[in-house]
Amino acid sequence: MTRLNVLLFVALVASGLYLVHVSYQARRLFTQVERAQAEERALDVAHEQLQLEKRTQATPLRVEKVARERLQMRTPTAAVTQYVQYEGAASAEHGARP
Template sequence: MNRLTFFLLAALMLCALSLVSAQHQARTLFVAHERAQAEEKQLDIDWSRLQYQQSSLGKSARIADAARTQLKMTPVLPGRTQYLAGVVLDAPPASAPAAAAPEGSKP
């Protein structure tokens, strides 16, 4: 009877330690899961903000304003346009002559 009691006590202690270890691991995983969810929410917020910035920076009115103010660019005027004379572009190659008449046909 003494051996059975000792064996049951040892089994009870192992089960209790296993339970404590499993609960600790579950809590650790829960905390990591909560942190990952918080990071996901922050990344979603950052993504939305970046999409908004990209759409606002890509508007043509903003680009034109930045070109005039920051880069000191002016619109193209026909009177200020300079054309280069003497520049000749190569003509595309002539198309191949019509295909020869098929054999066996008489002219």
């Protein structure tokens, strides 16, 4: 009978230690999940800010302003427009053979 009591006592102690270990692991994993969710929220906020900045930078007025100032581009006029015509296309329009 005492052997059985000792065996049950050892099983009870082992079970208690295992329970403590499992509880510790669960708390540790829970804190990792909480940190990951906080990081996810921070990344979502940063992503939204970047999307807003992207939309702000890509407005047509800003693109035109940058094109004029930095790239020194200008609106095309008839005076600076050059038309290129393919020889085969010109003769095909007039019914001539190539």
